Amino acid sequence: MATRIRPSSKRCAVIGGSGFLGRHLVEKLLDKGYTVSVFDIRQSYELPGVTFHQGDLCDKLGLLTALRDVSLVFHCASPAPASDNKALFERVNIQGTKTVIEACTEAGVQKMVLTSSASVVFEGTDIKNGSEELPYAKKPIDYYTQTKIEQEKLVLKACNKDRGFLTVAIRPHGIFGPRDPQLVPILVDTARRGKMKFIIGDGSNLVDFTYVENVVHGHILAAEFLRPESPICGKAYHITNDEPVRFWDFMSDMLVGLGYAAPRYHLPYFLVYGLALLLWLLSVLLRPLVAFKPTFTPMRVALAGTHHFYSVSKAKQDMGYKPLVSLKDGIKRTVESYPHLRHGV
Ligand SMILES: NC(=O)C1=CN([C@@H]2O[C@H](COP(=O)(O)OP(=O)(O)OC[C@H]3O[C@@H](n4cnc5c(N)ncnc54)[C@H](O)[C@@H]3O)[C@@H](O)[C@H]2O)C=CC1
Numbered sequence: 001m002a003t004r005i006r007p008s009s010k011r012c013a014v015i016g017g018s019g020f021l022g023r024h025l026v027e028k029l030l031d032k033g034y035t036v037s038v039f040d041i042r043q044s045y046e047l048p049g050v051t052f053h054q055g056d057l058c059d060k061l062g063l064l065t066a067l068r069d070v071s072l073v074f075h076c077a078s079p080a081p082a083s084d085n086k087a088l089f090e091r092v093n094i095q096g097t098k099t100v101i102e103a104c105t106e107a108g109v110q111k112m113v114l115t116s117s118a119s120v121v122f123e124g125t126d127i128k129n130g131s132e133e134l135p136y137a138k139k140p141i142d143y144y145t146q147t148k149i150e151q152e153k154l155v156l157k158a159c160n161k162d163r164g165f166l167t168v169a170i171r172p173h174g175i176f177g178p179r180d181p182q183l184v185p186i187l188v189d190t191a192r193r194g195k196m197k198f199i200i201g202d203g204s205n206l207v208d209f210t211y212v213e214n215v216v217h218g219h220i221l222a223a224e225f226l227r228p229e230s231p232i233c234g235k236a237y238h239i240t241n242d243e244p245v246r247f248w249d250f251m252s253d254m255l256v257g258l259g260y261a262a263p264r265y266h267l268p269y270f271l272v273y274g275l276a277l278l279l280w281l282l283s284v285l286l287r288p289l290v291a292f293k294p295t296f297t298p299m300r301v302a303l304a305g306t307h308h309f310y311s312v313s314k315a316k317q318d319m320g321y322k323p324l325v326s327l328k329d330g331i332k333r334t335v336e337s338y339p340h341l342r343h344g345v
């Protein structure tokens with residue numbers, strides 16, 4: 001049974017703290033008595049007790065200023081997967097993460113918690129109750145995931161007990177909740193354009209969706225357990241709601257909760273995947289002439305049409321992780337937080 005050890009210092013920095021997960025993390029850290037600095041390329045809010053440092057994480061000097069006197073760093077910055085910009089993913093997730101590690105070691109930071117992704121092991125085919133033992137995807141589903149793999153490897157490799165720098169990676173899956181800029185807005189936009197009528201495949205595929213407060217809980221537990229004698233040093237941990245759900249039931253609950261019709265008609269998986277691949281290729285080839293972004297990318301079709309859910313046994317055993325908010329409550333809270341996205345508004 002894991003025993004939690006209180007952190008020696010509660011001064012931390014959240015890189016990417018202006019984002020969806022980052023802001024929820026900042027709010028919970030403040031509740032728990034931490035002193036928080038945010039480092040982000042943009043400032044999206046103001047909160048008493050939070051010091052904002054606006055800058056690009058590829059800039060070591062900017063980081064060093066933000067990391068002064070900080071003992072714990074959460075790194076949850078990344079370009080959005082939908083940006084589909086290979087050069088940007090490589091610059092921020094790989095080069096930028098190298099810079100973050102260098103800055104942390106130069107500034108004397110003792111612990112770093114990386115937000116990785118469960119998708120680092122996903123190749124577009126079924127994963128059922130996948131453990132952290134699964135190898136990294138040899139053929140990741142997109143450039144974003146490819147760079148998340150490299151990023152996780154860099155951070156875990158940097159863990160060095162002798163030098164007093166401890167690292168751990170949290171791998172959430174399908175984060176949702178209030179202020180999420182991706183899942184619900186994309187879903188509603190697709191529904192408003194009349195494109196949410198179809199279920200890809202037979203609709204029985206199980207997927208993990210994780211309420212944002214559970215993801216935050218996993219990050220803070222990891223930070224608090226990160227000590228030289230702990231088994232979590234240099235390791236990756238899945239963090240989910242531990243309630244795999246049919247992908248299309250989850251989407252239907254969200255849609256119906258917001259007043260839209262649930263999808264009803266089935267389309268064969270491989271037909272939709274093939275069409276999505278064709279459209280994506282066209283969008284890449286025609287990029288210099290016309291800019292269009294298909295809603296159903298091959299990555300989204302793979303995520304929507306396969307089983308992919310992950311075991312959280314290791315996080316339970318090593319850090320005493322247990323989701324705090326059920327899927328049902330998470331969906332209710334999320335739906336209530338988007339009055340402006342309701343049907344007819
Ligand atoms: N949303 C999801 O379902 C999942 C997200 N993740 C990971 O969780 C983390 C947080 O994701 P979200 O909160 O959803 O994204 P988000 O887009 O809301 O937040 C990312 C933040 O990073 C900042 N950022 C981007 N480039 C930067 C740069 N060069 N320098 C400084 N800041 C920069 C952005 O301004 C933004 O505030 C990311 O690492 C993502 O890969 C992992 C699994 C699932």
Ligand SMILES: CC(C)CCC[C@@H](C)[C@H]1CC[C@H]2C3=C(CC[C@]12C)[C@@]1(C)CCC(=O)C[C@@H]1CC3
Pocket residue numbers: 081116117118119173174175182183186187190295296300303304
């Ligand atoms: C148009 C519909 C078929 C799908 C709408 C919902 C999708 C936008 C989301 C369903 C699964 C989500 C997901 C991610 C982003 C949003 C979805 C595709 C991630 C790719 C975000 C970043 C990660 O690290 C992995 C996530 C997997 C699940």
